[in-house]
Amino acid sequence: MYTDLERKVAVITGGSKGIGNAIATRFGQEKMAVVVNYNSDPVGAQKAADQVIANGGKAVIVQANVSTEEGNQALLQAALDNFGDLDVWVNNAGMEIKSATHELSLDAWNKVVSIDQTGVFLGSKTALAYFKAHNKKGNIINMSSVHERIPWPTFASYAAAKGGVKLFTQTIAMEYAKDGIRVNAIGPGAINTPINAKKFADKAQYDQTVSMVPMNRIGTPEEVAAGAAWLASDESSYVTGITLFIDGGMTLYPAFKDGQG
Ligand code: NAD
Known part of the structure; x- marks a missing residue:
């Protein structure tokens, strides 16, 4: 628990399930006030909000598409209307489409x-404008992936977007460091969330994924949420512009794990 987080106000995009849901729950344990964003699943978002409140925090749910400027403005407005301020903005919403790149449609890429990527830009821009206007030492956390570093054939749009998130995060971390605004990314590895449900339901694919993790297991959304809480808190007060990999060692070239090479 990080006592400085108590009563701080956070926006979490894509909070209706998976990692976003776990971050909302964790922020509730930290007694924060949370705007839980969802795009299409109000029931999941309400469950997340109920958990925040059960844990001692405050919460509202807000429908918004993060790829629009109006959507991000609505999230900021909800934070201000309901909780009077904004301290932490988590750009967590994300999705992936598998396709051989020579067959990937422009619509799917876009x-x-x-x-x-654009959702991370728009969320960050919205938060930064508020922090600047109110002279606030705010905090932004962008959900990247191990695929900001590891190429991922048949997921070129996803890897390109996450690679973009990495340098966007580093760039705005540098641009706003003088204002006391911290910006970091999290790079999860293989985490047990709905995005992976189909893959992990297949034992062969599950085992294959585990074999790429030196720690020999899939991670939990709560382990990612723990990193988000640390980055949001003053315990990480001298940290900006990093990607915190939470990946069981997946970025350590696991093919070499038994001394090969
Ligand atoms: P998930 O599919 O469980 O959740 C994604 C969330 O984003 C959902 O709530 C979804 O509704 C929301 N979302 C999608 N499009 C949206 C939009 N236009 N506007 C608002 N919300 C939208 O996936 P997850 O595993 O919880 O992923 C969360 C983040 O973590 C993503 O950015 C993902 O790329 C990243 N990530 C996940 C893993 C993993 O193994 N699960 C690994 C690396 C990175």
Whole structure:
């Protein structure tokens, strides 16, 4: 628990399930006030909000598409209307589309990039404008992936978007460091969330994924949420512009794990 987080106000995009849901729940344990964004699943978002409140925090749910400027403005407005301020903005919403790149439609490319990369830009821009206007030492956390570093054939749009998130995060971290605004990314590895449900339901694919993790297991959304809480808190007060990999060692070239090479 980080006592400085108590009563701080956070926006979490894509909070209706998976990692976003776990971050909302964790922020509730930290007694924060949380705007839980969802795009199409109000029931999941309400469950997340109920958990925040049960844990001692406050919460509202807000429908918004993160790939639009109006959507991000609505999230900021909800934070101000309900809780009177904004301290932490988590750009978590994301999706992926599998396709051989020579068959990937422009629509599919644009969809992934508009949520995974443009959504991060628009959310960050909205938060930064508020922090600047109110002279606030705010905090932004962008959900990247191990695929900001590891190429991922048949997921070129996703890897390109996450690679973009990495340098966007580093760039705005540098641009606003003098204002006391911190911006970091999280790079999850293989985490047990709905995005992976189909893959992990297949034992062969599950085992294959585990074999790429030196720690020999899939991660939990709560383990990612723990990193988000640390980055949001003053315990990480001298940290900006990093990607915190939460990946069981997946970025450590696991093919070498038994001394090969
Ligand atoms: P998930 O599919 O469970 O959740 C994604 C969330 O984003 C959902 O709530 C979804 O509704 C929301 N979303 C999608 N499009 C949206 C839009 N246009 N506007 C608002 N919300 C939208 O996936 P997850 O695993 O919880 O992923 C969360 C983030 O973590 C994503 O950015 C993902 O790329 C990243 N990530 C996940 C893993 C993993 O293994 N699960 C690994 C690396 C990175």
